[in-house]
Amino acid sequence: WLFLLGIVLGIGRLLCVGVLAIYQRRRQRHVVFDADYSPSVAVVVPAFNEEKVIVQTIASLLACDPPRDFQIVVVDDGSSDATYRVACDAFGSDPRVRIFTKENGGKPAAPNFGLAQTQAEVIVALDADTIFARDTVRKLARHFEDPRVGAVAGNAKVGNRINLLTRWQALEYITSQNLDRRAFDVLNCITVVPGAVGAWRRELVERAGGFDHQTLAEDADLTLAIRKLGYNVVYEDEAVALTEAPDSVRGFIGQRYRWMYGTMQVAWKHRDVLCRPQFGALGFVALPNVIVFQILFPLVSPIMDLLLIGSLASAAVNHWQHPEEFSAGNLWRVLFYYALFVTVDYLAAILAFALERKESWWLLIWLFWQRFFYRQLMYYVAIKSTVT
Secondary structure, eight states, X not given: OHHHHHHHHHHHXXXXXXXXXXXXXXXXXXXXOXXXXXXXXXXXXXXXXXXXXXXXXXXXHHTSOOOSSEEEEEEEESOSSSHHHHHHHHHTTOTTEEEEEEOOOOTXXXXXXXXXXXXXXXXXXXOTTEEEXXXXXXXXXXXXXXXXXXXXXXXXXXXXXXXXXXXXXXXXXXIIIHHHHHHHHHHTOOOOXXXXXXXXXXXXXXXXXXXXXXXXXXXXXHHXXXXXXXXXXXXXXXXXXXXXXXXXHHHHHHHHHHHHHHHHHHHHHTGXXXXXXXXTHIIIIIHHHIIIXXXXXXXXXXXXXXXXXXXXXXXXXXXXXXXXXXXXXXXXXXXXXXXXXXXXXXXXXXHHHHHSTTOOGGGGGGHHHHTTTHXXXXXXXXXXXXXX
């Protein structure tokens, strides 16, 4: 029954998300933007112990094709290394770059500090270990011509595909996170503008109270707060950013624990939108999706894997002890259900890659093996977050 429920939910979700994602892709290709629209933009770069990458990050922003009124605000959040000095030495004389340092106050405090240092209409946020494509800032900013748009989520990709763990994360970004954003863009219920690449209408960030320290997922918290104000949150797949994913198991678990636990906090904090007509699909689709597929599903999925292992072990023992009476009917049934479960994964992945331009299809080689190690790490994180 768990297998059947998982398959039905998985196929149903794939059909809904797939149709919406394809529609969003076609719709976006026909959108015409005003070439003369050029709001003032400030890129806020919070940095903590990023002396090895901060110069490369700022240089990539300066190499962008930005709007006319453009500035970069770097906030050193009390780093114990030479982040502030390295940034000042490299860009202290550039009028487009303003560099500040402050006592360490945690991740939400740094972008809030940067926000207070500028009067730009649009605030673009990125992590200090992230590299923007040349046209990313402009393609994020162009959406704010529409006064109904409050925030824009960009297309985050893993840049350091150096080992199996980072390749699995690259797969997840493409086949899960970005595919969902495409679909939820159509329904106006995107739940998170990623901290690695996102843009915000400044006045709305101030109305929402800025980045809040009450949760570990301050970007998701602010996204829902702006959506609850009645504004649209959209997805721009051409605004590409290459981010540095954790390349060790310990680093990965730490990051995903913050994400999962923070997601639970945000879902609880904004539980008032659940099944409320005034919030549209946010309350009827997006928040239930978070609860079912990001929280409950990872808790149930290990049982499916254990059932497969148990069925294989039981069949082997029965065949050895009672070869004449052995029947493989139950084993084949479980294997069939498991194959269907894996097929749903592949169908979703193929669709996601078909919608992503300039992506390497060779990554799909690692999709099957992702289930036997990477998913186990995700299960552990989900269980740990739930217990906490």
